[in-house]
Amino acid sequence: MLTRTLARLSWVDLILRVFQIIAAIVIVIGIVNVFRSNTYTSNQWATLVFAGLAQGSIYALIALGYTLVYGILLMINFAHGEVYMAGAFSTVFLAGYFSNTGFLQSSPILAIIIMIIFAAAVSTAIALLLERIAYRPLRNAPRLIPLITAIGASFTLQYTFRGLYGAEFKSYPQVPALSGTVNVIGFDVPLVQLVVFFAAVGLMIALYLYVERTKSGKAMRAVSEDKDVARLMGIDIDRVIVTTFALGGALAGAAGVFNGLFRPQGVFFFMGFFPGIKAFTAAVLGGIGNIPGAMIGGLMLGLIESLGPNSIVEGLGIPSANQLKDAIAFSVLVLILIYRPQGIFGERLAEKKA
Amino acid sequence: MSKRLLLVVSLLVFASIILAACGGASLECTDAIGCVEVAPGEPITLAYMLTTTGATAFLGEDSLGGIEIVIADRGEFLGHEIELIGEDSLCSAEGGQTAATKVAANESVVGVIGTNCSGAATAALDTISSAGLTMCSPSNTAPALTDDGPDGTWQPGYFRAAHNDLFQGRIAADFAYDILGARSAATIHDGSPYADQLQSVFAGRFAELGGTVTFQGAVNVGDTDMRPVLTSAAADSPDVLYFPIFEPEGPFIVAQSSEIEGLEDTTLMGADGLLVASFAGNSGANAEGMFLSGPFLSGSAYDDFLAKWADQIGGVPPSGFHAFAADCTNMLLDAIEATAQVGGDGTVLVGQQAVRDAMAATSGFAGLSGNLSCTPTGDCATGEALGVFEITSAEINDGNWPPEAIWTP
Numbered sequence A: 001m002l003t004r005t006l007a008r009l010s011w012v013d014l015i016l017r018v019f020q021i022i023a024a025i026v027i028v029i030g031i032v033n034v035f036r037s038n039t040y041t042s043n044q045w046a047t048l049v050f051a052g053l054a055q056g057s058i059y060a061l062i063a064l065g066y067t068l069v070y071g072i073l074l075m076i077n078f079a080h081g082e083v084y085m086a087g088a089f090s091t092v093f094l095a096g097y098f099s100n101t102g103f104l105q106s107s108p109i110l111a112i113i114i115m116i117i118f119a120a121a122v123s124t125a126i127a128l129l130l131e132r133i134a135y136r137p138l139r140n141a142p143r144l145i146p147l148i149t150a151i152g153a154s155f156t157l158q159y160t161f162r163g164l165y166g167a168e169f170k171s172y173p174q175v176p177a178l179s180g181t182v183n184v185i186g187f188d189v190p191l192v193q194l195v196v197f198f199a200a201v202g203l204m205i206a207l208y209l210y211v212e213r214t215k216s217g218k219a220m221r222a223v224s225e226d227k228d229v230a231r232l233m234g235i236d237i238d239r240v241i242v243t244t245f246a247l248g249g250a251l252a253g254a255a256g257v258f259n260g261l262f263r264p265q266g267v268f269f270f271m272g273f274f275p276g277i278k279a280f281t282a283a284v285l286g287g288i289g290n291i292p293g294a295m296i297g298g299l300m301l302g303l304i305e306s307l308g309p310n311s312i313v314e315g316l317g318i319p320s321a322n323q324l325k326d327a328i329a330f331s332v333l334v335l336i337l338i339y340r341p342q343g344i345f346g347e348r349l350a351e352k353k354a
Numbered sequence B: 001m002s003k004r005l006l007l008v009v010s011l012l013v014f015a016s017i018i019l020a021a022c023g024g025a026s027l028e029c030t031d032a033i034g035c036v037e038v039a040p041g042e043p044i045t046l047a048y049m050l051t052t053t054g055a056t057a058f059l060g061e062d063s064l065g066g067i068e069i070v071i072a073d074r075g076e077f078l079g080h081e082i083e084l085i086g087e088d089s090l091c092s093a094e095g096g097q098t099a100a101t102k103v104a105a106n107e108s109v110v111g112v113i114g115t116n117c118s119g120a121a122t123a124a125l126d127t128i129s130s131a132g133l134t135m136c137s138p139s140n141t142a143p144a145l146t147d148d149g150p151d152g153t154w155q156p157g158y159f160r161a162a163h164n165d166l167f168q169g170r171i172a173a174d175f176a177y178d179i180l181g182a183r184s185a186a187t188i189h190d191g192s193p194y195a196d197q198l199q200s201v202f203a204g205r206f207a208e209l210g211g212t213v214t215f216q217g218a219v220n221v222g223d224t225d226m227r228p229v230l231t232s233a234a235a236d237s238p239d240v241l242y243f244p245i246f247e248p249e250g251p252f253i254v255a256q257s258s259e260i261e262g263l264e265d266t267t268l269m270g271a272d273g274l275l276v277a278s279f280a281g282n283s284g285a286n287a288e289g290m291f292l293s294g295p296f297l298s299g300s301a302y303d304d305f306l307a308k309w310a311d312q313i314g315g316v317p318p319s320g321f322h323a324f325a326a327d328c329t330n331m332l333l334d335a336i337e338a339t340a341q342v343g344g345d346g347t348v349l350v351g352q353q354a355v356r357d358a359m360a361a362t363s364g365f366a367g368l369s370g371n372l373s374c375t376p377t378g379d380c381a382t383g384e385a386l387g388v389f390e391i392t393s394a395e396i397n398d399g400n401w402p403p404e405a406i407w408t409p
Helices: A001-009 A011-037 A042-073 A080-101 A108-136 A144-165 A191-213 A214-223 A228-230 A235-261 A275-285 A292-316 A320-340 B002-024 B056-073 B095-104 B118-130 B165-179 B191-209 B226-236 B249-257 B278-282 B300-312 B320-339 B354-361 B393-396
Strands: A181-184 A187-190 B035-038 B044-050 B083-090 B111-113 B134-136 B158-160 B184-189 B212-218 B240-242 B267-270 B291-295 B348-351 B366-367 B369-373 B384-389 B406-408
Touching: A011 A320, A011 B267, A042 A080, A042 A187, A042 A235, A042 A275, A042 A292, A042 B226, A080 A108, A080 A144, A080 A235, A080 A275, A108 A144, A108 A235, A181 A191, A181 B165, A187 A191, A191 A214, A191 A235, A214 A228, A214 A235, A228 A235, A228 B095, A228 B366, A275 A292, A275 A320, A275 B044, A292 A320, A292 B226, A320 B212, A320 B226, B002 B226, B035 B111, B044 B056, B044 B095, B044 B320, B056 B083, B056 B111, B056 B300, B056 B320, B083 B095, B095 B111, B095 B118, B095 B366, B111 B320, B118 B134, B118 B158, B134 B300, B134 B320, B158 B267, B158 B320, B165 B191, B165 B240, B165 B267, B165 B384, B184 B191, B184 B226, B212 B226, B226 B249, B240 B384, B249 B267, B249 B278, B278 B393, B320 B348, B320 B354, B320 B366, B348 B354
Parallel strands: B044 B083, B044 B111, B111 B134, B134 B158, B184 B212, B184 B240, B240 B267, B267 B291
Antiparallel strands: A181 A187, B035 B348, B291 B384, B366 B369, B384 B406
C-alpha cells in the first residue's frame, strides 16, 4: 500500500511535499521563538491585529473588483488599482473642503457618506471608461492583449491624475468624531479601524446579496457560467459586463475613502499601484472569481502583513524584519497555493473555463 | 561639368579658409579633455537629469523649478540663449544610467544639473565623467559620492550643492544627545542609500557620544502600514526615534506612532527628506513637538526666489532642494562664464577641464543655501546652512512653512 502510494508520487510532488513541511516547521519555530522571548506586550499584538483587519478589509474591497471582472470576462483588470486611486485622489479635495467648512466636524456621518458616494461615482466612471475604451474593442482578442492594454491604461490613468492634481502628497483631514479609542475585549482599539472594518464588511455582504439574490446578480452568475448560453437565454451580455465594472469601481472608490479615514496620508497619483497588486494577490489567495474568497483573502493578507514581520521573521532572527513584510505576505501566498492551487475558496469551474 | 565642380569646390575651400582665419583663429581648443563649441546663433545647452516621473516626481519638479528660475534670471548668457534639455533619471540606478547615456551622447551639452537621488548619481557618474562633462547635484547627500577613497564613488566632474549626510547625521545626533538629553535612540530607514547612510552616521555619532542605539530597522518605499516596525522599535521604549526618510512613509510613521504602546515618551526626529511644505499637514497632530534637521534657508535673497517661484511657476516649491538646484545652476554658469572663450563672431568655446577646475575653485559663493566652497572632490556645501526645526501646531493646522529653526550647530 505504502509502496504503491510512493510509486505514484512523482519527484516534483515529493519535493513540494518536503518543502511544505519545512515551511510549516520554520513558521512555527519563528512564532514560538517570538512568544517565548516576550518581546511585545499583548496590547502591542492587539494593535497589529486590528490594524491588519482594517487594512485587510480595504484590500478585500479592491480585490472584489478583480474577482468580479475575472469571474465574468476571465480577464485580469490590472488598471483596477488606478480605479481605486482615482476615487481616493479626487475625494481628498472634497474631504478637505468639508473639513474647512466645518461640515465634516458638525455632521460627520453625512459628510462621510457623501464622500463615499462621490468617490464611488468617480471610480465607477473611470471603470466604465476603461471598459468602453480599452477593453470592449478587445473582447475577442487573445487573452494577453487586454492584459497588456490594462497595464498601458494603468500608466495613462496615473499620469493623467498627476497632470490634473500634481505630484504632491495630499492627506485626508482627521475626522474628530472618529478619533479616540474603543475598548474591545480589554484592548484599546482606534475607533476608526473598527468603523472601517465593519463598513467594509457591510459593503461586502451587500455585494454578496446583490449577486446571489437579485435578478441582475443572477444574470451576472449566468454570464460567468457560460457567456454564449447566457446570450441565448436573452441576457444582454454588454449590460452585465458594464454592471460588473460599475460594481467593482464603486467598491474601489469606497475603499479609497475608507483608506483615507484609516490612513489619511500618502494620497498621490501612484497610490493605487501597491494596493492594486496586494488586492490582486488577495483575490488569488481566496480563489480568483470567487466573491467570499476575495473577502477572506483580503483579510488574511492584511493580517499576515501586519503580524508576519514581528512574529515569524523576528523569531527566526532575521535582521530588517520589516523590509521583508511583502516577502512574507507573498511567501505565504505561494505556500497556500502549493496546498490549494485554486485558492482557499477555489472555483470548481476553474478547469473548464481556463 | 567637372571643371565647374572643381571651381565650386575650390571656392568653398577658399571661403572656409577665410572664415576660419577671421572667426576661429583666436578660438583654439587647448583644453586637456576637449571643448564644446557653440556656433553663433545656437543656444548654450544645459542638461538636467532629475526624477520627473514616478513616486519621487515632486523632487524633480522642485529642482527643475530652481533651474528654470535661474535660467530666466540670467537671460542672455555669453551672447547666447540658454537652452535646458532634460532626461528623466528616475530615482534608481537604471534610470541614472539611461539618462547619463543620453546626455553624454549629446555633444552640445556644456554641463549637467542632477541627479536627485544618490542611487541614480552613482550609476550615472561613470558615463558623465568619461564624457568630460561637469555635473552638479541639488540633492545627492550620500557621503560615498564625494569620497575618492576605496569606499567612495567620486569621479572627476562631480559636484554637489546639497550637504553631505556626514554633516546632517552628526548634527542630528548632537542635538538629540546634548539638547534633548536623549540617551537611547532607535532609527528607521527605507533601504535607500540616502536614508541608510544618514541613519548610520546618526547612530554612530550617538553611540560615540555615549548613547545607546536600541534598534535599527527598515521599511520599504511604498509601505503604508508602519505599525509592525514601530512595534519593533517600541520594544525598548527609546528616547528618540530617528527616521530620515521621505513622504509618504514619514507621515505614516508619525500618524501611526501614537497607537503603539511603548512610544508614548519617544521624541520623533526626521531629516531634510521630510522638510517639505506638505509634511506637517499630512502628518497631523502627532507631528507637534517633533524635530526635523535640514537646510536652513533664509534671508532676502531666498524670499525673492520664492516670489519668483510664485510668479513663474505658481505656488510654493514642493520639496526642500530647489535652492540647491538654483545654486548648482549659478555655480555652473559662473564657471562656464569665467572660462569660456568668446570669438569675434559670437562663437563660444567651452573647455571641459577648465569648467571642472573653475567649479572646484569655487570659494565663498553666496548662494541661496549659504556660502558654498567646493572641495577638490566636489562637496560644495559647508554644512553651515543646517539647522534643527521644531514642528508646532502652526505648521500642522495653519499651513505655516517653513517651521522655526530652534537650533543651529
